[in-house]
Structure formats: structure tokens, C-alpha cells
Amino acid sequence: SSELAQDPAVSVALGQTVTITCQGDSLRVYYANWYQQRPGQAPVMVIYHNTNRPSGIPDRFSGSFSGNTASLIITGAQAEDEADYHCNSRDSSGYHLLFGGGTKLTVL
């Protein structure tokens, strides 16, 4: 098994760019996916397979990856982007999913 590490909290000024990272050895082999979760709501996928954006997700959301780190980038953060962001990926066995601990994004 392996783990995915996320910073517990990140803040960004309104309209600025923020990067949320997810680190883990399995990311060298398997895709990362990113989910936004507002309080009291179900998660919503914002990036899949490292860099792909589902339909309906604003283009200010983008994804990148390098080595053992996947990143979610929000360019021009809006007040409605304040939420928890979770990454996930397969573990080293390839047959289980891992989630990072989540990052709470505050938009100032």
C-alpha cells in the first residue's frame, strides 16, 4: 500500500492563482484525479487523469504532474472555489484507490 499527501490548508487572495499538490509514489505510475467538495455536499470531479477537465468545469481549473507530484491549479480563484479539495489515485497494487487527506482552500 502507499499514501497520498496533501497540505491540510491553503489560502489564496481573490483573483489570484493557487496550486494544491498531492504527493505519493503511486503517482509515478497511476493517474491522479481531483474532487471539489463544498460543506454538506457530495464531491464533484474537477480534474481526471492528471490533466483532463470534465465538461461543465470552469477552465480556471487545470491539472499538471511531475514525478511523484500531481497539482491542481486554480487560475483567478473565485469566492465559490472555497472548498475542500481531494486527490485520489490507485495504490501500488493497482487494485485499490487511495485518497489524500484533503486540502481546505480559503479564498481571502
Place this chain on the structure above:
Amino acid sequence: QVQLVESGGGVVQPGGSLRLSCAASGSTFRRYVIHWVRQAPGKGLEWVAVIWYDEIYKYYGDSVKGRFAISRDDSKNTVYLQMNNLMVDDTAVYYCARPEDSNMVWAMHVWGKGTTVTVSS
């Protein structure tokens, strides 16, 4: 628009059992894998289990393996999660989720709203 609707949550004593259901709309339901994911109060997301089409594969998270069982009835467009020997740490909102494309497995584009399970004496 595909929808997933969970049901079956409730309050149960430690050691008890519950069966959750995940009902889906759409005639192509049988082609998709379905995941269960849970979230304990104030905590992050935890993957619970996944089931392939035709039940050809089933995989479980370490914390539930041997106690939970995932199954599906494609004639009813429903996936089930049978939870036995429940523990206090199983208290969580349980979500079902699936990819947008039947060729995908490990990405979850579509989520239900969740059903709450409380294990307490």
C-alpha cells in the same frame, strides 16, 4: 443525465448489519464499474469498494475487507453494499460513484448525494 441515489443508511449498534443500495438511471448501467466511498464526520474521503460489470472483479479497502460485501443486480440498476460486524469507526456518509465512460475504472465523475450510517450503542 445519469443519477445515482443511495439509500439504506440508519442507526445501528456495534456488531450489527446494514445493507446500502445505490440505484442508477440509464439503460447502460450494467457496463459501468461502481465504487463506494465514505466520509467520517470531519474527516477526508475513504475508498470502500468497487465492483466491475458482471461482478467479474470486486476489490475492498483494507479497513472493510472481510466485513463488507459489494454486489450488483443489473436488472434493477442497483449496486449493494452489505455491511456486517459494524464498528463505531464505520460511522460515515456513504457515497456511490462511477466514471463517465464505461471504459474507465478508477475515476469518479458521477456521485450520489450519500446516505448516513451511524454506529452507536
